[in-house]
Amino acid sequence: MTHLSAEALPALAERLPVPTYDRAGVRVGIVHLGVGGFHRAHQAMYVDRLLERGLARDWGICGVGVLPSDARMRDALRAQDGLYTLVLKHPDGTWEPRVVGSLVEYLLAPDDPAAVVERMAEEAVRIVSLTVTEGGYNIHAVTGGFDLSNPDVAADLEPGAVPRTTFGLVTAALALRRERGVPPFTVMSCDNVQGNGEVAHRAFTAFATALDAELGAWVEREVRFPNSMVDRITPQTTEEDRAELARRFGVEDAWPVVCEPFTQWVLEDGFGAGRPPLEEAGVQVVADVGPYELMKLRLLNASHQALCYFGHLAGHRLVHEVCQEPLFAEFLLGYMREEGEPTLAPVPGIDLAGYQEELIRRFSNAGVRDTVARLCAESSDRIPKWLLPVVRHQLATGGELRRSAAVVASWARYAEGVDEAGEPIEVVDRLRERLRAAALRQREEPLAFLADRELFGDLVDSPAFTGPYLRALGSLHARGARATLEELVAQLRREGVAR
Numbered sequence: 001m002t003h004l005s006a007e008a009l010p011a012l013a014e015r016l017p018v019p020t021y022d023r024a025g026v027r028v029g030i031v032h033l034g035v036g037g038f039h040r041a042h043q044a045m046y047v048d049r050l051l052e053r054g055l056a057r058d059w060g061i062c063g064v065g066v067l068p069s070d071a072r073m074r075d076a077l078r079a080q081d082g083l084y085t086l087v088l089k090h091p092d093g094t095w096e097p098r099v100v101g102s103l104v105e106y107l108l109a110p111d112d113p114a115a116v117v118e119r120m121a122e123e124a125v126r127i128v129s130l131t132v133t134e135g136g137y138n139i140h141a142v143t144g145g146f147d148l149s150n151p152d153v154a155a156d157l158e159p160g161a162v163p164r165t166t167f168g169l170v171t172a173a174l175a176l177r178r179e180r181g182v183p184p185f186t187v188m189s190c191d192n193v194q195g196n197g198e199v200a201h202r203a204f205t206a207f208a209t210a211l212d213a214e215l216g217a218w219v220e221r222e223v224r225f226p227n228s229m230v231d232r233i234t235p236q237t238t239e240e241d242r243a244e245l246a247r248r249f250g251v252e253d254a255w256p257v258v259c260e261p262f263t264q265w266v267l268e269d270g271f272g273a274g275r276p277p278l279e280e281a282g283v284q285v286v287a288d289v290g291p292y293e294l295m296k297l298r299l300l301n302a303s304h305q306a307l308c309y310f311g312h313l314a315g316h317r318l319v320h321e322v323c324q325e326p327l328f329a330e331f332l333l334g335y336m337r338e339e340g341e342p343t344l345a346p347v348p349g350i351d352l353a354g355y356q357e358e359l360i361r362r363f364s365n366a367g368v369r370d371t372v373a374r375l376c377a378e379s380s381d382r383i384p385k386w387l388l389p390v391v392r393h394q395l396a397t398g399g400e401l402r403r404s405a406a407v408v409a410s411w412a413r414y415a416e417g418v419d420e421a422g423e424p425i426e427v428v429d430r431l432r433e434r435l436r437a438a439a440l441r442q443r444e445e446p447l448a449f450l451a452d453r454e455l456f457g458d459l460v461d462s463p464a465f466t467g468p469y470l471r472a473l474g475s476l477h478a479r480g481a482r483a484t485l486e487e488l489v490a491q492l493r494r495e496g497v498a499r
Contacts, residue, residue, distance in 0.1 A: 003252045004099065006081040012099065015249050016085075019101035021051045023082075026060035026104050029276070031120050031185075033166055034131040035063035035073055040100065041234040041259040043129060043190055045086055047102040049281040056276040058124070062105040064116050066132070066166055074108045076254035082106060085245060085256040089367035096261070097249055109169055113162050120173030120185065126273035128173070129188040130200065132166055135381035135430065137193065137203045140454075146206035157210055167207040174208065174223065175215055186224045186271045194297050194385060195290075197227035197268065226270035229293035231300065233362060234259040235370040260368050262358075266292040291347040298340045299352075300359055301386040303332050306403065307363070308375035309410035313420055313481035319370040323363040327482070331489055332360060335403040338492075342400075343393040377428040379411055380435065384455055395464055402468040406488055409472035410481065412449035415439035420480050431455075443477060446470050 002008050009018045030047070032039055043061075050056035063082075065073055077084070082103045088096040109116045120128055130136075138147050148154065155161060156168035163169045174184055187204060189196035204223070209216025234257065241258050245251055266284040279285045286292070310331075311322035322328045336356045344352070363370075387404055394401040416439040417425050429435060434452070441448040450460045450469060459465050475484040 001246060001252050002250055004080045004083050004085065004254075006083065009083075009099070012251060016097045016099065016251070018099040019048070019052065019083075021054070021057075021101070023060075023101050023104055025057060026051060026102075027058045027124060028062045028105055028119070028122075029056075029059040029124060030061045030127045030129055031064060031116075031125050032061050032129045032131070033064045033066055033169070034133075034136070035065060035070070035077075035103070035106065036131060037234045037237060037257045037259070038230075038232070039063075039129075039131045039190065040084060040103070040257045041086060042230055042232050042263065042265065043131075044100055044102045045263070046265065046278060046281045046283060047276065048098075048100045050276055050278070051102055053280065055280060059127075059276040060104040061102050062107065062119055062125075063103050064119075064169075065106070065108045065110075066164075066169065068110050070108055071110075073255065074106055074111075077103065077106045079254060085249075085251055085253045087241070087245060087256060087258045088261045089258055089365070089369075090261055091361075091365045091367055093367055095244070095248055095367075097245070097251075099251075109164070113164065113169065116169055117163065117172045117176065120170065121176035121180070121182070123177075123182045126185050127188050127271070127275065128170055128185050129190055130166065131190050133378070133381070134191060134193055134385060135378060136166065136191065137189075137199050138167070139199060139203060144202075146203050148206070148210055153207065157207075167204060170204060171208045171211060171215070171219075174219060175212070178215065178218055183273055184219075184223045186226065186273055186275070188226055188228065188267075188271075190228055190230050192230070192297065192301055192386075194293060194389070195227055196293075197225040197270070197289075201225035222272070224270050224272035226268040227289040227293065228268065229264070229266040229289050229296050231264040231296055232259050232262065233365075233368055233370055235368060235374060238369075258368070260362055260365055262362055264296075286348075291345050292350075294344055295347050295350065295352070295355065297386050298343055298390050299336050299356060301382070302340060302390060302407075303336060303359060303363075304375045305379070305383055305387055305411070306332055306335050306407045308372050309407070309414040310481045310485055312372045312376060312414060312425070313410065313476070314485075317372050318366075319372055319375065320364050320366040320368065322372065323360055324366075327485055327489060329360050329364075330493075331403065331485055332363075333357075334489070334492060335407070338400045339394060339404050340390055342397070343390050373426070373428070376414065378430065379415075380429050380431045380455060383408065383411060388456070388459070391459065391465060395462060401465065402472075402488065402492065405465055405468035406472035406484070408450070409469050409476060412439055412442060412473055413476040413481075415449065416442075442473065446473060
């Protein structure tokens with residue numbers, strides 16, 4: 001067994017691909033906040049591809065952990081010289097590993113916030129990228145404004161405060177660069193948020209303005225925030241993954257990353273201080289990301305929500321188990337074709353029908369072993385961004401929305417925190433208590449869950465939505481998830497609303 005480290009790379013090269021470039025000569029040009037599995041399976045992998053080809057030697061990555069809990073990642077990477085193993089899990093059970101070396105430094109902000117700010121303020125750093133989750137931009141779900149009342153944000157805005165949020169750290173670095181006459185870095189969001197660059201722009205500009213009006217005006221005028229669309233299913237790493245990596249390849253890795261073979265990154269070419277030649281690594285660099293991101297958010301991400309609550313209530317715990325069932329596959333394809341796709345403009349170079357079929361194949365990949373629980377987490381951030389825009393479009397155009405209504409009803413049923421066998425459901429959501437309190441009232445007050453206007457706006461006032469929602473919720477309570485889906489799919493099939 002070989003412990004992963006820089007010293008061990010020559011020995012490991014006999015068993016799996018490892019970096020052949022000189023990592024000591026790679027200079028940090030990107031600082032990334034929020035180093036988790038997805039960043040390491042995606043952005044860091046693309047930069048590693050470039051480095052392997054002798055490109056982007058000025059674009060190495062310094063990872064930053066913002067939360068105290070990120071100490072686990074700090075410790076794992078520090079013990080391995082920033083190296084980790086990325087494993088592509090193929091449907092036939094094949095594992096395709098590679099040691100990735102593009103992450104050349106890692107800093108934990110709670111250890112030394114000033115060091116993180118100073119690193120971002122260096123002129124060599126030209127991109128600060130983010131994977132801080134869908135809810136990490138502190139945007140109010142209904143008003144769309146930056147929430148200055150957030151206690152952590154308010155603390156960072158106090159005079160002389162030591163920054164502890166993403167907003168405080170990044171803005172402090174931008175302020176230093178402005179003070180020193182150094183051009184600003186580009187802020188590049190890699191989160192599953194529609195218009196993620198625009199959302200980041202709104203959030204950081206609002207924070208900077210609240211801190212200092214002149215600084216805010218400078219950020220508004222000078223800092224670039226390109227939009228992007230990112231896609232690669234990356235489940236949480238398990239102890240079984242670590243053990244299997246050791247068994248197959250003799251590598252002891254404290255925190256490997258496992259993911260599907262498919263990957264996509266569509267990136268707006270809008271950088272203020274240069275960028276690596278990412279198109280050379282397979283990134284689609286385009287003028288307008290909008291059509292691609294809407295396709296992904298409303299087909300892939302919304303479909304994840306469409307399968308996870310029904311799937312959990314029906315007894316499934318792994319995503320591939322759900323999607324290998326013809327009933328669920330038909331429901332998902334029906335949602336995509338009849339409800340999600342009508343909300344999309346044409347997507348250059350994409351066959352939408354083929355894309356939807358491919359999504360079912362990807363979701364059905366048993367090798368990935370993605371969990372239903374992962375998809376069910378943080379629904380209050382996901383449903384309003386991914387599914388409710390589809391609902392509102394369909395309401396405005398008189399389009400089909402019964403499947404979407406059933407998905408929201410399945411979330412409401414799941415939020416009760418007890419499954420159909422009476423077993424507890426571990427609901428993971430920042431609004432867990434509020435959601436559960438409303439869900440537990442809905443057997444007596446059927447619209448109690450939907451009445452949360454901060455999440456659902458005025459949907460509770462729309463009979464065109466509440467009608468199918470209440471029918472689905474009533475069926476979930478009376479007959480269960482599988483019977484509810486069977487009846488709905490059969491009804492739509494009879495009406496010819498599925499193809």
